[in-house]
Amino acid sequence: MQISRREWLLASGAFAAALVIGPRAARAAELKTVRFGVGLKAMGAAVINTVIGEALGYNKEEGFTIKPLSLGGNSNVQVAVDRGDVDIGIGVPSFQLPILAKGEWGPAINFYEYTYPYKWDVVVKPGSSIRSYSDLKGKRVGVSDFAASEYPVTRNLLKSLGIDPDKEVKWVSVGNGVPAGVALERDAIDALAYYDTGFGQIEAAGIKLEFVPRPKQLPLVGGQFLMAKRTLLKEDRNLLIGFGRSVAKASQFLLANPTAGANAFLDMYPETAPKGSSREDAVKSVLQTIGRRIQLYKPPYPNAKMGSINPTEFKTEAELNQLKIGDLKDFYTNELIDPINNFDSAKIQSQAVALKK
Secondary structure, three states: OOEOHHHHHHHHHHHHHHHEOOOOOOOHHHOEEEEEEEOOOOOOHHHHHHHOOOOOOHHHHOOEEEEEEEOOOHHHHHHHHHHOOOOEEEEOHHHHHHHHHOOOOOOEEEEEEEEOOOOEEEEEOOOOOOOOHHHHOOOEEEEOOOOOOHHHHHHHHHHHOOOOOOOOOEEEEOOOOHHHHHHHHOOOOOEEEEEHHHHHHHHHOOOOOEEOOOOOOOOOOOOEEEEEEHHHHHHOHHHHHHHHHHHHHHHHHHHHOHHHHHHHHHHHOHHHOOOOOOHHHHHHHHHHHHOOOHHHHOOOOOOOOOOOOOOHHHHHHHHHOOOOOOOOOOOEOOOOHHHHOOEOHHHHHHHHHHEOO
16 A cells, blocks of 8 residues: 555654554653755755654654754864764764774764765766876866865875876865866866765756776775763763664665655755756656665675674774874774664565555
């Protein structure tokens, strides 16, 4: 049997109650507001699985409501978590590991990997002479922003291929989304390094891209994480479990029915739809944006649970950057993964499939 999206939204709290095991019971008036920091300049579908638990009722069942804050860059999120300006934020190792290597790691800890490697690529205009990453030597490579994740990650990848990213590549900041694609289209750059959801935005605008084949020995680096202060882990462990569980359930929901997930996102953030677009076109835009990202919700490691953290990723990235990182005990934890995954994922997927697209 199929149900409508409206019926889902009306009943989402009841569905969540039926699907979760060991919920944190709470009345609406008692919901805790969780300040959630993301490294985007404005809300976008790149973080869809971290926020739509609000629309699907998963957050409410866990006893909280979310207040996402777009902080403009991943380093800003790190600072906000350390200072306590946000409760939970998105952690990015390319900004975290150098701090750890200097012995200056603060009070934060990564507790859930919400997107796994590898999400970055390099694209060129159709017909470009650049056919491999090695061909980027001596070229102008665009990135959305030097504070964005694609810059350090692509530098790491070029290092692994024997290319000096400081001396043999010219980096150009070209802006986010469609402006980045326009820069490539107008030959302001020779190639664009970006991430999956960003490419989706560009392609949705009708700009043609050609993906440069990834190197065979692609390092599994660049996952993105949920982080919070270690004190919060001790003082409100259940809140972090509930937040992680909501993200895990939303991820399973999106894997089963991305169209319904896109609708939930647009219900929350109608301003993210392209100007003048119909609802149908807006949904298509979100789907094109997240099409590649959704598959990265699942761990690339055998028998790993959703959200579990493999420390090899940190060690590999540190080696690429000649960083000595030492002990990781205060940097990440997997202690919440079992309770986070303590729900019936098959039922979540069945409910998602039952929704009318």
